[in-house]
Amino acid sequence: MDIITTEKLTKFYGSERGIEGVSINVKQGDIFGFIGPNGAGKSTTIRTLLNLIFPSSGTSQIFGKDTVTESAEIKKKIGYLPSEVNYYDNMSVEDLLNFSATFFPNTDNKYRKELCERFALDTTREVNELSLGNRKKVAIVQSLMHRPELLIMDEPTSGLDPLMQTEFHQVLKEANKDGTTLFFSSHILGDVQKICNRVSIIRNGVIEANEDIDSLLARQLKKVSLVLNDDAKEEQFAKEEISKLNLLHQRVSFTYSDSPNELLRFIAQLEVKDLTIEEPTLEDIFMHYYE
Amino acid sequence: MNKALYILELKRNLKSFLIWGSVVLFITVFILLLFLSFADMGESMQVMMEGMPEGMVKGFGMNVDIYTNVLAYYSTYFGLHIMILTGIFAITMGANILSKEEREKTSEFLLTRPISRTEVINSKLAAYFTLLSILIVLQTLSGYLTIDYVSEAPFDNGIFITLSIYGTLLTLLHGALGWALSLIPKRGKAITGPLIGVVVGGFVCSAISKISEDSEFLRWISPFSYVSFDVSLPNYSLDPVTVIVFLAIIAALHVLVYVSYNRRDLDG
Numbered sequence: 001m002d003i004i005t006t007e008k009l010t011k012f013y014g015s016e017r018g019i020e021g022v023s024i025n026v027k028q029g030d031i032f033g034f035i036g037p038n039g040a041g042k043s044t045t046i047r048t049l050l051n052l053i054f055p056s057s058g059t060s061q062i063f064g065k066d067t068v069t070e071s072a073e074i075k076k077k078i079g080y081l082p083s084e085v086n087y088y089d090n091m092s093v094e095d096l097l098n099f100s101a102t103f104f105p106n107t108d109n110k111y112r113k114e115l116c117e118r119f120a121l122d123t124t125r126e127v128n129e130l131s132l133g134n135r136k137k138v139a140i141v142q143s144l145m146h147r148p149e150l151l152i153m154d155e156p157t158s159g160l161d162p163l164m165q166t167e168f169h170q171v172l173k174e175a176n177k178d179g180t181t182l183f184f185s186s187h188i189l190g191d192v193q194k195i196c197n198r199v200s201i202i203r204n205g206v207i208e209a210n211e212d213i214d215s216l217l218a219r220q221l222k223k224v225s226l227v228l229n230d231d232a233k234e235e236q237f238a239k240e241e242i243s244k245l246n247l248l249h250q251r252v253s254f255t256y257s258d259s260p261n262e263l264l265r266f267i268a269q270l271e272v273k274d275l276t277i278e279e280p281t282l283e284d285i286f287m288h289y290y291e
Numbered sequence: 292m293n294k295a296l297y298i299l300e301l302k303r304n305l306k307s308f309l310i311w312g313s314v315v316l317f318i319t320v321f322i323l324l325l326f327l328s329f330a331d332m333g334e335s336m337q338v339m340m341e342g343m344p345e346g347m348v349k350g351f352g353m354n355v356d357i358y359t360n361v362l363a364y365y366s367t368y369f370g371l372h373i374m375i376l377t378g379i380f381a382i383t384m385g386a387n388i389l390s391k392e393e394r395e396k397t398s399e400f401l402l403t404r405p406i407s408r409t410e411v412i413n414s415k416l417a418a419y420f421t422l423l424s425i426l427i428v429l430q431t432l433s434g435y436l437t438i439d440y441v442s443e444a445p446f447d448n449g450i451f452i453t454l455s456i457y458g459t460l461l462t463l464l465h466g467a468l469g470w471a472l473s474l475i476p477k478r479g480k481a482i483t484g485p486l487i488g489v490v491v492g493g494f495v496c497s498a499i500s501k502i503s504e505d506s507e508f509l510r511w512i513s514p515f516s517y518v519s520f521d522v523s524l525p526n527y528s529l530d531p532v533t534v535i536v537f538l539a540i541i542a543a544l545h546v547l548v549y550v551s552y553n554r555r556d557l558d559g
Contacts (some may be wrong), residue, residue: 053556075405086396102295103404
């Protein structure tokens with residue numbers, strides 16, 4: 001079953017383009033990654049889906065319902081985790097969660113308590129005294145406590161420390177197992193790789209690719225830096241899989257686009273003093289595949 | 292209407308309501324009590340009033356017999372101080388109750404709950420009318436009771452009611468202007484200053500327009516000009532057309548808010 005479908009969704013702010021012709025499709029049970037650099041149109045897409053802004057043209061449905069005309073109905077079964085968390089001042093965490101719960105009759109109080117404990121959230125604190133990371137935790141609890149059928153997240157891990165990120169990924173996986181479809185926007189490829197099964201890549205307001213994470217992984221790209229025992233020679237690295245080659249005496253760096261096994265075999269033939277293999281940035285991927 | 296949002300708005304506006312409410316009640320009662328001492332000086336005060344420049348008397352809506360007739364006395368400062376105070380309270384509350392969400396970026400949180408934009412306005416409008424009604428009722432009651440206390444002779448209830456209805460209409464119109472002005476998109480700017488300007492400026496325009504014929508055109512732009520607080524006029528009574536026009540404009544401004552808010556892109 002389709003949870004989210006958008007058909008040529010377009011949003012212009014005056015003459016400035018937000019998104020153009022965005023068509024994506026999220027199926028029930030998906031952990032869907034929506035990736036792109038900052039300013040690519042991720043938030044615009046999400047805000048349009050949530051009817052915070054109105055599309056200039058195109059349509060979108062969630063649970064088969066129109067996101068403009070049936071928005072309030074749709075939101076009964078949605079959780080939303082914003083990138084920037086802004087809450088009412090002069091409210092304790094407890095008050096805020098209670099307030100939010102009044103909108104969702106199916107709030108699971110036991111689950112809410114469990115989430116607060118797992119994220120070590122002090123619910124007696126005032127919301128406006130909280131650090132960025134703690135506000136994010138409130139937002140996480142708030143977005144999940146009514147066990148939504150769809151959880152929409154905009155840069156969810158920003159502001160969370162690594163320990164909490166791991167806990168958060170665990171919570172997401174459990175929620176997904178219990179039937180929540182996840183829609184996850186991020187500019188960090190690693191985040192998406194860890195958890196998503198399908199991705200859409202957006203850049204400059206336009207969808208560049210809709211892919212399974214497996215096919216994206218199959219076309220892996222690694223940034224490799226080597227220090228050799230002897231000076232490097234260019235002909236040693238004249239291979240189809242190698243691009244952006246940089247040589248300086250014993251130091252070599254390049255981008256490698258084949259399976260890790262092939263890469264290791266290739267490196268094994270060399271006399272290597274030091275080796276670093278890094279994740280490419282999203283920009284590297286874009287430059288490599290989509291230009 | 293959403294009950295939780297309604298209660299939240301009552302709480303969020305309670306402090307400002309208590310401050311404005313106390314000031315309005317204090318001025319209503321305190322200035323009326325002063326009448327007791329003016330009344331003792333009755334005639335000499337009236338002689339002084341007659342010696343004042345006519346323009347000033349008209350501009351401030353003062354009656355010649357304000358120190359001998361309690362309703363004339365009350366209407367003078369009701370049409371000035373009380374109307375400016377309740378007007379500023381109504382216009383700032385009306386302008387902020389909706390736009391505050393966008394300015395403080397809480398609209399994203401609120402509107403991702405299952406609530407329609409119409410319900411948001413309904414709930415906020417209900418909270419606004421609740422607090423404003425309490426303010427108007429308390430002001431009217433305290434005014435009536437204090438007049439009753441300081442007045443030696445019986446006074447005309449009809450005139451008091453007319454004054455109060457005009458006052459309520461003017462206050463509701465200022466509030467509705469606030470609601471409508473809050474829809475003009477502006478990022479993160481507080482608008483309290485200009486709002487006070489609308490109310491006080493409206494009063495000043497109306498006052499100046501009464502002073503000379505050259506400035507009479509100013510009356511057209513001021514809501515103050517369309518209601519009369521001059522109880523010394525013969526046959527001072529409620530004009531049904533004025534009431535209907537005021538109610539129609541107030542309703543139209545609120546409809547505009549519903550229509551516009553249901554179509555706009557949210558900032559925060």
